[in-house]
Amino acid sequence: MAEEVEMTEDIDTFASMFTGPPEGASRNDRRYCSFCGRSNDEVExxxxxxxxxxxxxxxxxxxxxxxxxxxxxxxAVQE
Known part of the structure; x- marks a missing residue:
C-alpha cells in the first residue's frame, strides 16, 4: 500500500484509502461488486x-x- 496509516489516525482517513475509484480513475468509471454484481451507480x-x-x-x-x-x-460448544 502506497500510504501507511498509523493506528491513531482518523478511521475515515484509513477507510478512504479503500473506497472510491482507484488512484487515477474517474468517479464516472463504472465498477461492479464482485459479490452481487451491482454497479457503483446502484450502491452507496x-x-x-x-x-x-x-x-x-x-x-x-x-x-x-x-x-x-x-x-x-x-x-454448539456450550451444549
Missing amino acids: EMVIGPCVLICADCVEMCADLVRERREAKAQ
Whole structure:
C-alpha cells in the first residue's frame, strides 16, 4: 500500500484509502461488486481491494453471516 496509516489516525482517513475509484480513475468509471454484481451507480459505497470490489450492502451481509456462524459455533460448544 502506497500510504501507511498509523493506528491513531482518523478511521475515515484509513477507510478512504479503500473506497472510491482507484488512484487515477474517474468517479464516472463504472465498477461492479464482485459479490452481487451491482454497479457503483446502484450502491452507496464500494470497497476496493486487490482484484476485488465489494459494496457496502454485501459487506454488511457477510458480517452478519460471520456473526451468525460464530454464535452458532459458540452455542454448539456450550451444549
